Amino acid sequence: MDVYNIFFSPTGGTFKVADTLAKALSEGACHQIDLTVWHDEMPRCDFRPQDAVAVIAMPSYAGRVPGVAAERLSRINGAGMKAVIVCVYGNRAYEDTLVELHDIAEKAGFAVIAAVAAIAEHSIARKYATGRPDEADRLVLTKYGDAIKRKLLSGDFSCPSIPGNRPYKDGMKAGPVPQPSDACTGCGTCAGQCPVAAIDTNDAAIVNKDACISCMRCVSVCPVSARHIPLAALQMLEQHLEPLCSARKECELFV
Ligand SMILES: Cc1cc2nc3c(=O)[nH]c(=O)nc-3n(C[C@H](O)[C@H](O)[C@H](O)COP(=O)(O)O)c2cc1C
Numbered sequence: 001m002d003v004y005n006i007f008f009s010p011t012g013g014t015f016k017v018a019d020t021l022a023k024a025l026s027e028g029a030c031h032q033i034d035l036t037v038w039h040d041e042m043p044r045c046d047f048r049p050q051d052a053v054a055v056i057a058m059p060s061y062a063g064r065v066p067g068v069a070a071e072r073l074s075r076i077n078g079a080g081m082k083a084v085i086v087c088v089y090g091n092r093a094y095e096d097t098l099v100e101l102h103d104i105a106e107k108a109g110f111a112v113i114a115a116v117a118a119i120a121e122h123s124i125a126r127k128y129a130t131g132r133p134d135e136a137d138r139l140v141l142t143k144y145g146d147a148i149k150r151k152l153l154s155g156d157f158s159c160p161s162i163p164g165n166r167p168y169k170d171g172m173k174a175g176p177v178p179q180p181s182d183a184c185t186g187c188g189t190c191a192g193q194c195p196v197a198a199i200d201t202n203d204a205a206i207v208n209k210d211a212c213i214s215c216m217r218c219v220s221v222c223p224v225s226a227r228h229i230p231l232a233a234l235q236m237l238e239q240h241l242e243p244l245c246s247a248r249k250e251c252e253l254f255v
Contacts, residue, residue: 001026002052006033006076008069009059010195010215013120014088018057020138021086021116024145025053035072036195036217049081053152056105057086063095064171066213068196070104078110082157084148085115090122091129092244099164112159114148115254123216124176124229125238128245137251144253151255160254175214176229180204183226190218190227
């Protein structure tokens with residue numbers, strides 16, 4: 001069985017989860033379809049839906065699928081391919097992310113047969129869920145992959161009950177916008193890698209604040225660690241998250 005790993009992952013946590021699951025599911029080739037930096041051209045997807053399964057993985061932003069990721073996924077034609085949907089969150093909560101991802105995937109022509117919620121390091125407040133997914137998560141995700149494979153092999157293609165509400169909760173309001181420090185060399189990596197092209201390609205200090213989705217991609221790809229969100233904004237967020245994020249949460253499988 002081939003696996004199509006379709007993901008949006010600005011700082012890599014969502015990809016780590018999706019990759020572990022995809023490898024556990026795969027008995028053939030594992031194709032990567034990266035929706036993170038996709039300015040104009042649609043990634044090439046030569047689906048062979050009959051003998052393949054898709055892993056569709058998105059981070060949770062304010063308990064929702066990031067709008068730009070939803071829009072990109074909706075442009076892919078699932079052609080009836082079975083799909084495992086995955087939401088990855090920073091140990092606070094994922095709220096309506098999975099149910100929204102289910103709806104987008106089905107509308108794009110995928111047939112959802114399983115859902116997974118997993119935890120990765122909080123990409124803004126990195127003191128929460130630091131280092132996750134860790135070894136324990138990887139073991140659990142591999143077991144989930146085996147369980148999903150058994151379901152597929154048994155010929156059971158039913159859609160499980162998925163947690164979340166419709167209508168969905170309100171999505172992201174404006175978030176913190178990273179800025180370069182004096183260490184910035186002007187190499188342009190952040191501008192080239194920004195999922196929404198919000199950074200000026202000639203001057204990394206010029207950011208379109210309306211376009212920025214606060215995904216922290218620019219912070220994570222900067223080769224000299226020169227981009228940061230303002231310290232006061234980070235400390236306020238950490239304080240807010242402290243009671244919500246501190247206790248370890250575990251992965252969940254809906255099958
Ligand atoms: C703008 C934004 C909003 C977020 N909202 C939530 C949230 O509502 N709940 C949560 O637990 N984590 C939240 N997180 C953390 C991410 O879901 C988590 O770190 C995820 O692994 C990021 O994916 P990535 O590493 O693939 O970029 C948020 C992160 C960002 C950047």
